[in-house]
Amino acid sequence: MRPVYMISGGITKFAKAHPDKDFRLMVKEAFDYAMDDVPGLSRDLIDGSVCSYFSDHFTRQLKAGAMVQDYLGLCPMPSRRIEGGGATGGLCLQAAWEAVASGRMEVCIAFGFETMSRVNTWKGNEFIAHASDTNFDYPVGGFYTGYYAMMVHRHMHEFGTTVEQMARVAIKNHRNALFNPYAQSPAGLSIADVRSSPMVSTPLTILDCCQMSDGAAVAILASEAAAERLCNRPVRITGVGCGTDAMRMADRPHGRVILLPHESEEDYRDLKYPGVHSFRGGRTAAKLAYRMAGITNPVEELDFVELHDAYTSSEIQTYEDLGLCRYGKGGLFVDQGCPFMPDIDYGSDAPARGERCLPVNPSGGLLACGHPVGATGLMQAVFAFWQLQDTVGKHMGNETLRVRGAKRGLIHSHAGTGTYITVTILERA
Amino acid sequence: MNRNAKLPETEEGTILFNTDPIVIRHHYEIDYIHSYAQDSPFFAGLAKKKLLGSKCEACGHIYATPRGHCMECGAATRWFELPQRGRVHTFTTCHFGSEAFLKETPFTLILVEFDGVDTLFMSRLIGVEPDEARIGMPVRARFVRNCKFRPTDVYFVPE
Ligand SMILES: [Zn+2]
Numbered sequence: 001m002r003p004v005y006m007i008s009g010g011i012t013k014f015a016k017a018h019p020d021k022d023f024r025l026m027v028k029e030a031f032d033y034a035m036d037d038v039p040g041l042s043r044d045l046i047d048g049s050v051c052s053y054f055s056d057h058f059t060r061q062l063k064a065g066a067m068v069q070d071y072l073g074l075c076p077m078p079s080r081r082i083e084g085g086g087a088t089g090g091l092c093l094q095a096a097w098e099a100v101a102s103g104r105m106e107v108c109i110a111f112g113f114e115t116m117s118r119v120n121t122w123k124g125n126e127f128i129a130h131a132s133d134t135n136f137d138y139p140v141g142g143f144y145t146g147y148y149a150m151m152v153h154r155h156m157h158e159f160g161t162t163v164e165q166m167a168r169v170a171i172k173n174h175r176n177a178l179f180n181p182y183a184q185s186p187a188g189l190s191i192a193d194v195r196s197s198p199m200v201s202t203p204l205t206i207l208d209c210c211q212m213s214d215g216a217a218v219a220i221l222a223s224e225a226a227a228e229r230l231c232n233r234p235v236r237i238t239g240v241g242c243g244t245d246a247m248r249m250a251d252r253p254h255g256r257v258i259l260l261p262h263e264s265e266e267d268y269r270d271l272k273y274p275g276v277h278s279f280r281g282g283r284t285a286a287k288l289a290y291r292m293a294g295i296t297n298p299v300e301e302l303d304f305v306e307l308h309d310a311y312t313s314s315e316i317q318t319y320e321d322l323g324l325c326r327y328g329k330g331g332l333f334v335d336q337g338c339p340f341m342p343d344i345d346y347g348s349d350a351p352a353r354g355e356r357c358l359p360v361n362p363s364g365g366l367l368a369c370g371h372p373v374g375a376t377g378l379m380q381a382v383f384a385f386w387q388l389q390d391t392v393g394k395h396m397g398n399e400t401l402r403v404r405g406a407k408r409g410l411i412h413s414h415a416g417t418g419t420y421i422t423v424t425i426l427e428r429a
Numbered sequence: 430m431n432r433n434a435k436l437p438e439t440e441e442g443t444i445l446f447n448t449d450p451i452v453i454r455h456h457y458e459i460d461y462i463h464s465y466a467q468d469s470p471f472f473a474g475l476a477k478k479k480l481l482g483s484k485c486e487a488c489g490h491i492y493a494t495p496r497g498h499c500m501e502c503g504a505a506t507r508w509f510e511l512p513q514r515g516r517v518h519t520f521t522t523c524h525f526g527s528e529a530f531l532k533e534t535p536f537t538l539i540l541v542e543f544d545g546v547d548t549l550f551m552s553r554l555i556g557v558e559p560d561e562a563r564i565g566m567p568v569r570a571r572f573v574r575n576c577k578f579r580p581t582d583v584y585f586v587p588e
Contacts, residue, residue, distance in 0.1 A: 019452055020450050060455065120528070122526070122528040135465060140538065140553060141527075141533070142529075143526040143530065149521035150519045150540060153564065154564070199524050201523045202560060204521075249549075250493065251549075253547060276519060
């Protein structure tokens with residue numbers, strides 16, 4: 001394996017619907033943005049691409065990646081599609097990393113999109129629910145918000161997590177998004193706003209859930225030689241990890257916690273793991289990525305995290321999987337203010353200042369940016385890239401979301417009830 | 430050759446939502462010839478008011494939701510009858526849902542745990558008001574009389 005760098009990225013504004021643009025045009029916009037950011041990169045220097053989109057149902061088109069490939073003018077170079085539910089974007093980024101790390105390509109484009117507005121929201125939920133076992137789970141009332149609601153009830157039961165702690169995650173991410181021009185649903189919220197919004201699946205209200213979106217994102221990866229030639233501030237990908245779990249969450253075994261370097265058996269003597277409250281795939285992905293990047297204490301050694309907050313509850317679950325706090329302490333992590341940006345005023349329901357230590361989802365995450373599935377994991381890569389390049393001001397038009405002195409960030413992409421999960425570590429080169 | 434060949438006109442129109450850009454209604458549906466394959470005995474069991482799980486005799490793992498091969502050790506499993514009494518491991522009441530289930534809202538989903546069984550079973554809980562469900566609540570399986578060979582042929586009620 002050889003070193004791999006990210007040298008550029010682009011995203012479209014995520015929106016409920018972009019009826020004026022099909023998936024090809026959305027990717028083209030993100031691609032042109034990314035190409036403009038590395039003027040030295042001409043199309044003949046691109047060796048191929050990897051395509052990311054989740055659902056043929058949403059796209060109403062099989063093999064849509066081939067249509068993007070020709071629209072971008074990348075034929076006849078190599079390409080293929082990566083699909084892995086909600087983690088499609090993260091898996092795509094890692095597939096592009098593999099293409100460069102292996103020496104197969106010098107420059108590889110990772111592009112992703114989803115056009116979810118082409119059906120109504122409840123039909124969209126039905127499509128997504130088909131990414132659960134269609135013999136045993138989907139027919140019972142298949143609904144991902146329902147699955148996550150069952151998980152968080154168990155998390156609350158095991159650990160005492162509260163709906164107020166979950167609401168604070170919504171407050172944080174929607175407030176951050178006020179400063180992100182690419183975000184779909186920026187807002188200033190209170191706990192009362194979150195709790196009084198329509199109940200979807202107890203205890204999750206609509207403001208505990210991300211929304212359907214149209215959008216596209218592009219990340220350009222390159223070898224060291226190509227990165228040095230093309231980009232004056234490349235960002236190195238220093239760790240990749242991926243983990244899995246059983247499709248049916250009812251099948252999750254109850255065993256021992258998979259430990260990270262800074263944890264010990266004694267921390268979890270009585271915890272049955274992963275149950276339905278934790279994601280063993282996320283823990284595995286983190287463990288592999290930390291090992292590759294040489295991280296032994298993530299909360300000390302990371303400067304920010306962009307994680308897959310499809311639900312406020314899953315953001316809390318994910319803090320624990322990533323080892324940002326002990327299992328069971330995710331709610332406390334919020335109440336201590338750790339994942340909040342240091343200089344943003346989150347209103348009267350925000351935790352006290354002072355303890356803020358590791359911004360999580362400074363972009364606004366899925367909750368506030370939107371979740372056009374195939375684009376999401378690449379969107380995280382682009383936001384992380386801008387942070388590590390220190391170009392947030394240039395790309396977002398304001399510096400509010402800039403994490404000062406950021407040297408190392410983590411991005412996390414997540415599918416199903418935790419079936420495929422990726423963790424990727426990026427570092428200022 | 431007929432230089433005046435002409436397609437016959439039809440009177441079906443197109444539902445148009447917008448003209449700039451043009452947004453039309455596109456209908457698509459499908460009937461599968463779906464096989465439950467190695468999971469078939471479970472669905473046959475429902476017709477006999479039996480709840481069948483899987484047991485691995487190689488490593489001892491016991492599954493509430495059946496699978497033909499053990500995910501711990503890879504050995505073929507054997508069918509066994511689950512108890513029809515269990516407890517709510519976790520629950521939610523869905524006030525919205527996938528389009529196919531919207532008309533059934535609100536409905537309560539549960540994961541059921543059974544004594545001596547390593548994994549859980551997803552089902553509906555009826556006979557409780559929304560939010561009367563509790564973790565640990567004892568529940569009992571019931572079966573529809575006119576079997577539809579779907580996992581909803583079994584459901585749970587409070588004990
Ligand atoms: Zn076994």
